[in-house]
Amino acid sequence: MAESTQMEVETAAQTVTLPAKPTFKPLKAHEMSDGKVQFRKISVPPNRYSPLKKAWLDIYTPIYDQMKVDIRMNLKARKVELKTRADTPDISNLQKAADFVHAFMLGFDIPDAISLLRMDELYVESFEIKDVKTLKGEHLSRAIGRLSGKGGKTKFAIENSTKTRIVIADTRIHILGAFSNIKVARSSLCSLIMGSPAGKVYSKLRSVSARLNE
Amino acid sequence: MSIAKASGFEALEKLMSTEPPVFLAPSSISEVARTASRYLFEKLKPFNPKSPFDQLLVDGFDAEQIWQQIDLQCQPLLSSLRQDVKRFAQNPKEIRKLGNLALKVSHEDDDVDEMDMDDDELEATESEGDEEEEGDEEEEEEDDVEEDEEEKSGDHEGIEDKFFKIKELEEFLEEGEAEEYGLDYKNKKGVAKRKKQNLRDDDDDEEDEDEEEDDDEFGAFAGGDDEEADKLGKARYDDFFGGKKKETKMKLKDLSEDDEAELENQGDVKLSTHEKDRIKLQSKIEQMEKANLDPKHWTMQGEITAAKRPKNSALEVDLDFEHNTRPAPVITEEVTASLEDLIKSRIIEARFDDVQRAPSMPTKAKREAKEMDDSKSKKGLAEVYEDEYVRQANPAFAPTTFSDELKKEASILFKRLCLKLDSLSHFHFTPKPVIEEMSIQTNVPAIAMEEVAPVAVSDAAMLAPEEIFSGKGDIKDESELTQEERKRRRAKKKRKFKAESAKDPVKKARDDTTENPKTVTGSEER
Numbered sequence: 001m002a003e004s005t006q007m008e009v010e011t012a013a014q015t016v017t018l019p020a021k022p023t024f025k026p027l028k029a030h031e032m033s034d035g036k037v038q039f040r041k042i043s044v045p046p047n048r049y050s051p052l053k054k055a056w057l058d059i060y061t062p063i064y065d066q067m068k069v070d071i072r073m074n075l076k077a078r079k080v081e082l083k084t085r086a087d088t089p090d091i092s093n094l095q096k097a098a099d100f101v102h103a104f105m106l107g108f109d110i111p112d113a114i115s116l117l118r119m120d121e122l123y124v125e126s127f128e129i130k131d132v133k134t135l136k137g138e139h140l141s142r143a144i145g146r147l148s149g150k151g152g153k154t155k156f157a158i159e160n161s162t163k164t165r166i167v168i169a170d171t172r173i174h175i176l177g178a179f180s181n182i183k184v185a186r187s188s189l190c191s192l193i194m195g196s197p198a199g200k201v202y203s204k205l206r207s208v209s210a211r212l213n214e
Numbered sequence: 215m216s217i218a219k220a221s222g223f224e225a226l227e228k229l230m231s232t233e234p235p236v237f238l239a240p241s242s243i244s245e246v247a248r249t250a251s252r253y254l255f256e257k258l259k260p261f262n263p264k265s266p267f268d269q270l271l272v273d274g275f276d277a278e279q280i281w282q283q284i285d286l287q288c289q290p291l292l293s294s295l296r297q298d299v300k301r302f303a304q305n306p307k308e309i310r311k312l313g314n315l316a317l318k319v320s321h322e323d324d325d326v327d328e329m330d331m332d333d334d335e336l337e338a339t340e341s342e343g344d345e346e347e348e349g350d351e352e353e354e355e356e357d358d359v360e361e362d363e364e365e366k367s368g369d370h371e372g373i374e375d376k377f378f379k380i381k382e383l384e385e386f387l388e389e390g391e392a393e394e395y396g397l398d399y400k401n402k403k404g405v406a407k408r409k410k411q412n413l414r415d416d417d418d419d420e421e422d423e424d425e426e427e428d429d430d431e432f433g434a435f436a437g438g439d440d441e442e443a444d445k446l447g448k449a450r451y452d453d454f455f456g457g458k459k460k461e462t463k464m465k466l467k468d469l470s471e472d473d474e475a476e477l478e479n480q481g482d483v484k485l486s487t488h489e490k491d492r493i494k495l496q497s498k499i500e501q502m503e504k505a506n507l508d509p510k511h512w513t514m515q516g517e518i519t520a521a522k523r524p525k526n527s528a529l530e531v532d533l534d535f536e537h538n539t540r541p542a543p544v545i546t547e548e549v550t551a552s553l554e555d556l557i558k559s560r561i562i563e564a565r566f567d568d569v570q571r572a573p574s575m576p577t578k579a580k581r582e583a584k585e586m587d588d589s590k591s592k593k594g595l596a597e598v599y600e601d602e603y604v605r606q607a608n609p610a611f612a613p614t615t616f617s618d619e620l621k622k623e624a625s626i627l628f629k630r631l632c633l634k635l636d637s638l639s640h641f642h643f644t645p646k647p648v649i650e651e652m653s654i655q656t657n658v659p660a661i662a663m664e665e666v667a668p669v670a671v672s673d674a675a676m677l678a679p680e681e682i683f684s685g686k687g688d689i690k691d692e693s694e695l696t697q698e699e700r701k702r703r704r705a706k707k708k709r710k711f712k713a714e715s716a717k718d719p720v721k722k723a724r725d726d727t728t729e730n731p732k733t734v735t736g737s738e739e740r
Contacts, residue, residue, distance in 0.1 A: 111594020118596050153588035160587040165595050176595065202586055204692065 028088065038091070040082040040098040041074075048105050049078070058110045059101065062117055067093040071101075080105075099124070106174045107167035116176070125182050126174045132193045144168065146192050154198050158185050161209035184208050222253020234375070248272040251280065255287065261294075262287050575680055625652045 044052055052059070056073070063071045063082070070083040080101050084094050096117050103113040103124055116122050129135060135143050147168055148155050155166050164177030164185045173189060175182050188201050225246045236243055255270035267283055275283075302308055374380060485493070512523040513531055520528075543549065560566065591598070605612035614622075690699065 109594065111596055114594065115596035115599060119599060122595075152590065156590050157586050157588050160591050163595070163598055206586060 027091075028086075038084045038094055040094055041077075042080045042082070042098060042101045042105060044073075044078045044080060044105060046078075048107070052080075052104070055104070055110050059104060062114060063097045063100070067097045067117065069094050069097045071097065103176060107169055108165055108174070108176055112165040112176060121178050122176065123179060123182065124174055124176045125186065126172060127186070129171045129173065129193055132190050135193075140171065143193050143195075144170070146195075146198070147173070147189060149198055154192070154201070157202060158188050158205060161205045162188075162212065181212065184212060222249055222256070225250035226253060234377070248280070251284065255284065258287060258291065262291050575678070621652070 052073075060071055063069050068085055068088045070085055072081050072083075073079075074081050082094060082097050082101070084091070088094065100113050100116045103116055104110065106124065106126070108124075116124075129140065129143055133143075146154070149157070155168065158164070159166055162177065162181045162185045164175050164181045166185060166189070167174040167176075175185050175189075177185065184205075188205055191204070192198070192201055228246050229243070229250050232243060249272075252270040252272055255267075259268070267287065270280065270283055272280055512518050512527065515522075593601070601613065695703070
């Protein structure tokens, strides 16, 4: 539009000194895609329905106030809908908000999921136990038990040492954190799935986390 | 001419009468010698038609030039004489014809004697020149000061004088031969002597070495002389180059021929040195040719495996190869003595090259080992990152960690304790105890310091890099290790564990004390 006209002007008169390069403000979320509104829809699994109801205000407040993204719950469709507003500063806000809600749906707590809103480099990685090793029946149950540990201490140990958050949902495992931390957590979880004892994992974690935290 | 002849003869006589030492000293005798030589030269002229000189030119010529002239004349003369002698040796009767002498019955010695005599007479009768020639030669030799004197048979007075006796020479030669070939030859020498002399008549200008050679050959043939003289006339090619036995007959003839002719005569039993050498050479040649045809010795075959050479053959050969290791030092008494001296001196000096332990860091703060927290973290992930960020950005405002608080508490408790103890012990009580502030060294990265430049914290209190992490060698991650490395680490861990457990012996389980006395006694019985 304006740019194309500008270019035409340039090609027409090349010998003439070119005008100064124009500077445009970054596009607002609203203006992108020709002023249309952008949506995100996140479905709510049934087991997260009641937690969502409980924590709705904790979710709503940061999204609406700080991210400046419209949020609503579509009860019929059992989806959380997000929409950009006119004053949404950055398009990434919408995505962040969507990620945040999605993380909550996966099973992460609000304080943990909030970090997604605050920091850019955090991601959520999911994988299944069967991706690592094919286990059936009791072996699978034992593997899950190994992963969590007694009272969840193994899981907490991994979380604390690697600065990640882990959600073990039956055979699915979700890890939230920075990329390198996710790697470390994943490797220790995989070793647990493969059958290594918790002590071994601890010792490994100790050495690695020290390096990570430098 | 006659005057000259007379004067020449007189000169000759005079020369012959003078003592030999006079010849050596430069004197007027040279003039006499020249005239004498000229006289002799003239005498010999008719026998030498090819001679370029009519007269011996002596005026103004030096000895060398005179000698050359004489030599020119004499050479063809000598050869003709030699041929004559050969002829006479073959046909002794001719001498008779020529000489018109009565010969005795042929005994080989007499023959030889006769031959000697005949030769002498021949020389005497044929021409004065021969004698003169000899005398000439003598003079020439004497003129030239140093020259070997030729040998003649015993009847030649001209040759023998005070210095030179033929018989002495013969004895000397016999002794030499006896040394070489043993004493047997000496006995048989007597026969050969005459032959020797005979030879020498023929070989006038032969050198002593050749004569000695002839002597040797004669010595070798000493045994077979008796039989062979008669068969001289029947010499045939086959006798020379046929069987061994026949060749011996030809020795005389051969000897009488060329001086340096190849002598192929061999006795059945005794061989000349030359023959022996030849036999040896032949055998050597045969050996070498055979060796060349045969397959090479294994050492000469280049690369050889153990299968291709005989067993243990490498031990017998002196192999040369590079030794990569230094040879072990040979311990001799000197070496030991030197070592002991060194040890003694070192002990006296007290200079032992002990290995010194590397000094460890003086204040090596153990890096804060983050405790493995098993419980669920109270902070959310966001708060964790928040705290981290704050610590990085503003270390002063950072909330103290759990370890910091613990440290503070510990330090306060210790101070209190010290104060109480000091008050109790009066002697060492310090009224105002200096309370050392234990500075807490937070391990904040230095970069943050530089960036933010807070006033509160200084760079000096930071931990040194060695205090943070000290590692030796190649630090590898678990995933980077090879199988052997893993095994090594495991073994090391096990060894450490064993060492530690050995230090602190494991307490016996308490069950032993509560056991039944029966079982205890049972164990004792064992």
